[in-house]
Amino acid sequence: MQCELELEISNHKALEWEALQEKNFVSKAKRVELYGEELAAINEEIAKRNYSELSLEKLLELKLKYAEKLKAEEIEIKLKEKSSLDDQLDELLNKSAYVEWKA
Structure with missing residues (x-):
């Protein structure tokens, strides 16, 4: 139970930091969005030009x-979930009961 609460608190803190970064335009997602908007505007202007x-x-x-x-801002997406009992047994040495995977 304590481990689940620690995970929930950790995830909540991460989400708070993400919201703060979004608000202040410093998050990677916001930079990607802004670069994408600039690139789209440039492409539109190029299409108008001779x-x-x-x-x-x-x-x-x-x-x-x-x-x-935009390419430099690309990140690897990883998600987590509670691992199976077999995974937990395999991961005992690492003391990790969670698995990561790419989205």
Whole structure:
């Protein structure tokens, strides 16, 4: 029971930090959102332009820059759940009763 409460408290604290980061625009998710919006706006402007215009070069540079920023913000998604009894027995040495997996 205590372990479950500790996990719940830990998850609650993590969610509070995530909300605070979202509010202050410092979370990875918010940066990805903002970079994505900028990239979409740049793509829209590029679509309006004629390739003979000199400033198109700058727009293409910006497109690459924001695409690279989005790629740099990519993270591996991991979820957790209570492990099975077999998993718990296998993990006794690590003292972990939870398993992680990629989403």
